[in-house]
Amino acid sequence: MESSSSPRCEQFRHGNRLPIALENDSLDAYIAEKRAGRPSMLKPTPTPTREMVNLDGVWRFGLDSRLNDQPWKARLDTPLEAAVPASYNDLFTDAEIRDHVGWVYYQREVRVPRGWSGERILLRFDAATHAARVYVDRALVGEHVGGYTPFDIDITDNVAAGGAFRLTVAVSGDLSNETIPPGKIEVGLTGKRTQVYFHDFYNYAGLARSVWLYSVPETRVEDVTVVTTFTGATGVVDYRVVLVGDAEVRVRLRDASGAVVAEGSGAEGSLEISDVVLWKPGAPYLYELEVEALVADVVVDSYPVSVGVRTVEVRGHEFLINGEPFYFTGYGKHEDTAVRGKGHDNAYMVHDFQLMEWSGANSFRTSHYPYAEDVLDFADRHGIVVIDETAAVGLNMGVVGGLSGTPPFPTFSEQYAGAATHAAHAQHIRELIGRDKNHPSVVMWCIANEPASNEDGAREYFEPLVKLARELDPTRPLTYSLVMFATFQNDQIIDLFDVVSMNRYYGWYINAGDLTTAEMYLQGDIQGWIDRTGKPIMMTEYGADTMPGLHSVWDQVWTEEYQVDFLEMYHRVFDRFPQFVGEQVWNFSDFATTNGLHRVGGNKKGIFTRDRRPKSAAFALRRRWRGLNGRKPGAEF
Numbered sequence: 001m002e003s004s005s006s007p008r009c010e011q012f013r014h015g016n017r018l019p020i021a022l023e024n025d026s027l028d029a030y031i032a033e034k035r036a037g038r039p040s041m042l043k044p045t046p047t048p049t050r051e052m053v054n055l056d057g058v059w060r061f062g063l064d065s066r067l068n069d070q071p072w073k074a075r076l077d078t079p080l081e082a083a084v085p086a087s088y089n090d091l092f093t094d095a096e097i098r099d100h101v102g103w104v105y106y107q108r109e110v111r112v113p114r115g116w117s118g119e120r121i122l123l124r125f126d127a128a129t130h131a132a133r134v135y136v137d138r139a140l141v142g143e144h145v146g147g148y149t150p151f152d153i154d155i156t157d158n159v160a161a162g163g164a165f166r167l168t169v170a171v172s173g174d175l176s177n178e179t180i181p182p183g184k185i186e187v188g189l190t191g192k193r194t195q196v197y198f199h200d201f202y203n204y205a206g207l208a209r210s211v212w213l214y215s216v217p218e219t220r221v222e223d224v225t226v227v228t229t230f231t232g233a234t235g236v237v238d239y240r241v242v243l244v245g246d247a248e249v250r251v252r253l254r255d256a257s258g259a260v261v262a263e264g265s266g267a268e269g270s271l272e273i274s275d276v277v278l279w280k281p282g283a284p285y286l287y288e289l290e291v292e293a294l295v296a297d298v299v300v301d302s303y304p305v306s307v308g309v310r311t312v313e314v315r316g317h318e319f320l321i322n323g324e325p326f327y328f329t330g331y332g333k334h335e336d337t338a339v340r341g342k343g344h345d346n347a348y349m350v351h352d353f354q355l356m357e358w359s360g361a362n363s364f365r366t367s368h369y370p371y372a373e374d375v376l377d378f379a380d381r382h383g384i385v386v387i388d389e390t391a392a393v394g395l396n397m398g399v400v401g402g403l404s405g406t407p408p409f410p411t412f413s414e415q416y417a418g419a420a421t422h423a424a425h426a427q428h429i430r431e432l433i434g435r436d437k438n439h440p441s442v443v444m445w446c447i448a449n450e451p452a453s454n455e456d457g458a459r460e461y462f463e464p465l466v467k468l469a470r471e472l473d474p475t476r477p478l479t480y481s482l483v484m485f486a487t488f489q490n491d492q493i494i495d496l497f498d499v500v501s502m503n504r505y506y507g508w509y510i511n512a513g514d515l516t517t518a519e520m521y522l523q524g525d526i527q528g529w530i531d532r533t534g535k536p537i538m539m540t541e542y543g544a545d546t547m548p549g550l551h552s553v554w555d556q557v558w559t560e561e562y563q564v565d566f567l568e569m570y571h572r573v574f575d576r577f578p579q580f581v582g583e584q585v586w587n588f589s590d591f592a593t594t595n596g597l598h599r600v601g602g603n604k605k606g607i608f609t610r611d612r613r614p615k616s617a618a619f620a621l622r623r624r625w626r627g628l629n630g631r632k633p634g635a636e637f
């Protein structure tokens with residue numbers, strides 16, 4: 001039971017305001033009695049023993065400030081309806097909704113299938129950004145904090161098979177210095193509360209991914225972890241199964257044709273595959289591990305796990321996939337589209353992957369938060385490599401100090417990124433790795449974007465997080481993206497990580513329009529990191545804001561020609577260094593930000609516009625990247 005001083009309890013005191021005036025209960029009792037939403041590691045999937053009902057659609061919707069107290073206790077008294085999945089911010093014309101600070105309420109009726117009697121009945125939220133409280137009829141049944149990872153809540157005791165119930169979900173987009181990403185809420189002269197944050201993309205909130213009602217047997221498969229290796233033509237799949245209840249475990253590994261190629265029993269073991277077909281970037285191959293729980297030789301539960309046999313390793317200055325040097329080409333992306341905000345959209349997902357393939361990209365980073373599971377499943381099936389990032393962006397008061405990078409106060413302090421932030425960050429790492437550990441496309445964890453790694457306190461903050469990540473997954477390399485004022489002279493944590501991932505904007509934020517000087521700075525910077533670390537070096541961000549249709553015969557910033565020249569200069573420098581292992585342009589497409597004098601309708605560093613139209617640079621990248629197939633540009637083929 002959490003004490004009222006625990007970070008999560010405290011978190012509900014600050015930032016995330018409680019949705020209710022507690023009647024005759026203390027805050028501590030309220031928080032302590034909640035059944036927390038359990039991070040959900042196994043994505044619900046229909047099997048002979050499991051069924052699902054999708055709850056996406058149009059739900060009733062209202063703001064806490066416009067609803068009566070304890071609004072979940074009845075049908076929401078609101079004329080509004082919101083789409084699920086979608087962020088709510090851009091759905092309505094009312095600015096008060098768009099930039100609401102506090103809780104919003106979603107509500108709909110749900111009917112439980114008659115055949116689910118005797119089963120456990122759960123709700124599963126693929127994400128609720130950034131915090132959620134879930135009510136079945138009048139009862140609070142659970143909550144979750146963290147806007148980009150799934151959670152489920154067992155509601156078996158609250159509902160009946162064949163019966164209906166009212167589902168109300170309170171969602172808060174609030175950020176405080178005890179959330180990841182961090183932020184703060186300012187109260188203006190008029191008393192208006194405004195959300196302030198230190199990252200450069202709009203703080204979309206709501207039910208941006210799907211909601212499910214699903215059934216599982218009392219005795220069941222609860223989690224599965226697979227680790228793959230190979231020697232010569234023999235693949236090895238090490239597996240570990242966690243059960244709820246007492247049962248035997250049987251596993252069968254099937255190839256893409258459905259033929260059983262290996263089988264075993266026991267909660268953990270090792271399966272060998274002769275003539276293994278490896279999962280490779282650009283050449284994916286997936287097996288399926290069928291995990292069954294048996295009681296008295298009767299299958300009481302089964303769950304399939306997709307398995308790609310591949311290895312990932314950092315050796316010296318090389319990044320190896322299946323023992324072969326791999327060169328990343330691709331993008332930093334966002335989950336961002338018009339109207340839907342961060343709402344998952346399969347049409348954009350399919351088209352984005354098409355455009356990545358068209359441009360010769362073999363990878364992307366999930367900047368700056370975990371993306372929808374469907375995106376990683378798609379990357380597995382299509383052989384695209386993923387750098388999987390937490391939502392830890394903005395851990396840097398230096399950015400408040402402008403280009404000088406001088407923080408007004410220390411980033412790593414109780415004033416900003418303190419113990420509660422650290423606890424939230426650790427939980428984000430647990431849930432990210434717990435959710436994505438079995439994806440062959442995920443080759444590296446990025447545990448923060450542009451933290452103040454140059455500041456005192458950075459090492460004390462990150463050392464325990466690196467230790468946690470390595471305990472949770474010893475198989476994948478770790479990185480973080482380096483902000484431009486974290487240099488090879490002042491960075492304090494790079495030795496804890498495996499790959500140097502640089503975010504650099506020479507020729508944009510500094511030396512704007514002067515690519516000659518910018519080239520000199522870039523060259524010296526990369527050389528410095530090579531001399532200091534001997535590790536693989538890659539660029540996880542480099543780019544220039546560009547207005548499509550703006551042209552010039554001179555090096556004019558914001559023109560399409562400048563974006564092309566900017567990228568070509570960076571590529572010229574990258575190709576001089578054998579230790580350079582990848583280039584991910586910022587950004588794949590234009591995206592929404594907060595209002596800013598340096599933002600013209602959002603961030604325009606996209607290679608594609610927000611509606612995915614190519615700028616000139618898209619064709620330049622295609623000329624450079626197509627046909628590389630993971631090899632370094634200019635390498636001897």
Ligand code: ADA
Nearest residue numbers: 200449450503541586603605
């Ligand atoms: C930073 C940040 C990106 C984006 C970029 C920019 O590198 O990591 O999210 O804001 O700057 O476009 O300025």
